Amino acid sequence: MEAQELRDVLVSAVRVSAMGDGLRVTTHCLYPSNNAVGVALRGRGNEFVISDDGGAALELSDMGFVSCLSDRQMGAFVKPQGLKVRKGAIFSPVVSRSVVPAALILVANASKEVADWGSQHLKFRVNRNFKADLAALLQRYFHESMKNDALIIGASNKQHKFGHIIYLHGNRKLIIDPVINDGSSINSRVVANMDVRLTKDPNVIQLIVYDDAADWQASDLKLLELGAKTVAFSSAEAAIRRIAA
Numbered sequence: 001m002e003a004q005e006l007r008d009v010l011v012s013a014v015r016v017s018a019m020g021d022g023l024r025v026t027t028h029c030l031y032p033s034n035n036a037v038g039v040a041l042r043g044r045g046n047e048f049v050i051s052d053d054g055g056a057a058l059e060l061s062d063m064g065f066v067s068c069l070s071d072r073q074m075g076a077f078v079k080p081q082g083l084k085v086r087k088g089a090i091f092s093p094v095v096s097r098s099v100v101p102a103a104l105i106l107v108a109n110a111s112k113e114v115a116d117w118g119s120q121h122l123k124f125r126v127n128r129n130f131k132a133d134l135a136a137l138l139q140r141y142f143h144e145s146m147k148n149d150a151l152i153i154g155a156s157n158k159q160h161k162f163g164h165i166i167y168l169h170g171n172r173k174l175i176i177d178p179v180i181n182d183g184s185s186i187n188s189r190v191v192a193n194m195d196v197r198l199t200k201d202p203n204v205i206q207l208i209v210y211d212d213a214a215d216w217q218a219s220d221l222k223l224l225e226l227g228a229k230t231v232a233f234s235s236a237e238a239a240i241r242r243i244a245a
Contacts, residue, residue, distance in 0.1 A: 017157040024158060027108040031059045032119040033149075035161055037108040041100065050103045051091035052111035054184075059115045061184035062161075065122040069114070077117065078110045088184075090114065130211040130233060131178050135164065137237055138176060142166045142244070152204075154195025162192070168205075168244055175206045176240065179224065181214040186223060193227030205243060209236045
């Protein structure tokens with residue numbers, strides 16, 4: 001492979017998309033789940049701030065870990081790089097346009113390092129059998145037409161990772177999105193599902209599945225419904241088979 005070819009491949013792996021208040025940049029850095037680290041660029045003129053928008057905390061939550069890293073704890077990791085933490089988000093000081101590329105890499109690496117540390121030291125909040133049992137259930141019926149940990153692009157052009165996608169007849173796709181009883185996980189699944197729903201693709205069907213063995217608040221279940229139709233795991237088999245028929 002020639003140098004120019006390699007350069008083109010590497011550049012194509014970095015995606016930049018517009019957000020309402022700036023740009024989102026998907027980097028080469030990877031979280032423990034192998035999801036690419038994304039950072040947000042906001043500012044104007046010659047003053048910019050780069051943030052992971054809470055990406056490290058959401059990554060740990062989606063993996064089933066307790067979201068117990070305080071801003072102070074996270075700050076201890078990122079302070080040597082000159083970064084700060086507020087409400088779970090790692091961000092840079094105000095930087096000039098010429099420093100933006102270096103600041104993007106710095107914030108992305110810091111977010112990755114926090115997630116790496118958390119995945120090695122935090123404890124699971126809930127029994128992980130819920131997600132494993134759901135995967136086993138789907139495997140029984142759809143093993144030949146199912147993809148796990150699949151990415152779907154939402155209306156914002158941002159990619160979202162979903163637990164399972166079942167490919168049905170008529171070009172239909174059924175998204176099965178498991179969620180755990182944790183504030184960060186709930187919020188991330190609502191945002192992801194809402195963004196995909198806003199594409200208004202008639203061939204995409206969305207279903208959030210929650211573990212009804214856990215102690216859920218009614219308000220949290222109502223919040224999940226804002227993202228997509230929500231069903232308890234104990235009722236999921238019948239609901240999924242009915243949709244897929």
